[in-house]
Amino acid sequence: MIASGGELICPLQHQIHMRPLPLVQTSVFTDKRYAFSGNQLATFWDYYTNKDLSQEEMQGIAREMNFSETTFAFPTEIEGCDSKVRIFTPGAEIPFAGHPTLGSAYVLKLKGIIQSEKKEAALELGIGLTPVEFLEENLIRMTQRAPEFLDEFGDKAALAEMVGIDEIDISEEFPTRFVSTGHPFLIVPLKTLSAVKKASPNGQMILDTLENEVSQNAVILCTQTVHEDSHAHVRMFAPDVGVLEDPATGSAAGPIGAYLEHHEVLSGHQYGERMSIEQGHEMMRPSLLHVQTVGKDDIKSVLVSGTVRLVAEGEFYLP
Numbered sequence: 001m002i003a004s005g006g007e008l009i010c011p012l013q014h015q016i017h018m019r020p021l022p023l024v025q026t027s028v029f030t031d032k033r034y035a036f037s038g039n040q041l042a043t044f045w046d047y048y049t050n051k052d053l054s055q056e057e058m059q060g061i062a063r064e065m066n067f068s069e070t071t072f073a074f075p076t077e078i079e080g081c082d083s084k085v086r087i088f089t090p091g092a093e094i095p096f097a098g099h100p101t102l103g104s105a106y107v108l109k110l111k112g113i114i115q116s117e118k119k120e121a122a123l124e125l126g127i128g129l130t131p132v133e134f135l136e137e138n139l140i141r142m143t144q145r146a147p148e149f150l151d152e153f154g155d156k157a158a159l160a161e162m163v164g165i166d167e168i169d170i171s172e173e174f175p176t177r178f179v180s181t182g183h184p185f186l187i188v189p190l191k192t193l194s195a196v197k198k199a200s201p202n203g204q205m206i207l208d209t210l211e212n213e214v215s216q217n218a219v220i221l222c223t224q225t226v227h228e229d230s231h232a233h234v235r236m237f238a239p240d241v242g243v244l245e246d247p248a249t250g251s252a253a254g255p256i257g258a259y260l261e262h263h264e265v266l267s268g269h270q271y272g273e274r275m276s277i278e279q280g281h282e283m284m285r286p287s288l289l290h291v292q293t294v295g296k297d298d299i300k301s302v303l304v305s306g307t308v309r310l311v312a313e314g315e316f317y318l319p
Contacts, residue, residue, distance in 0.1 A: 047074060073107075095127045095182075098289075108121075151213075152178075162206045163220055229276060
């Protein structure tokens with residue numbers, strides 16, 4: 001850069017009075033069939049630079065990054081835990097989310113905070129200790145809690161209006177209900193792939209319709225899929241935390257898998273077999289999530305896994 005008087009100026013001089021924060025960007029739940037896939041994540045991994053960050057600054061950084069979530073790592077005081085991770089959407093801090101858990105675990109191992117030889121680790125999240133496993137080829141798996149099958153929601157007219165579909169598109173064979181494995185989601189089964197694809201969610205209407213419910217996060221799904229090896233096609237809406245639609249939602253994958261098993265939605269599927277969920281196609285971020293329930297009589301826990309891809313490394317300059 002050259003000033004008006006001809007003096008050469010380095011652009012980095014303008015960053016002298018700013019605080020540099022190391023970050024790593026990843027994509028989580030990637031699908032190798034697509035060059036650009038998965039859910040984007042920014043992880044601020046450095047304990048030393050993170051220690052002085054305020055709640056307001058972390059929220060501002062998450063809003064600046066404008067991904068579904070941004071994470072910040074801190075030392076943990078829980079025995080047997082490897083790191084504390086705080087998760088922020090552009091609108092709020094949240095206690096639990098899937099793709100930030102897997103992506104943060106990948107980054108913490110990349111940076112040596114989790115020892116490279118470890119195959120199992122645990123992160124301290126807002127909901128408590130969450131186990132993760134490092135499998136092959138950047139495949140990481142997390143364990144979610146036993147599912148809670150909560151209230152059903154029967155107002156189909158309101159559901160159809162809030163997600164922008166026709167009432168007739170909603171399945172009559174399976175219930176619309178809230179399910180949680182750490183965070184509750186309203187699962188709305190639709191009849192066809194075309195119905196899921198045409199949905200046009202209204203964020204404010206979702207908030208109004210679900211105002212007095214256990215969650216204002218909604219999932220629409222169907223068993224017709226883009227890829228033959230997928231079991232369900234999914235879209236997820238979370239306007240309450242500033243995410244109208246998410247390209248891959250690990251915290252929803254657990255409830256979805258539990259719902260599919262509990263209500264015997266899938267034909268030709270053996271109980272306890274791994275299920276593949278496709279998401280994000282409507283956002284041009286196709287994603288692939290794998291889910292498996294644990295337990296024969298009752299679901300004791302849910303395993304959610306996906307691949308993580310390193311995208312970029314650098315510094316964020318905080319004023």
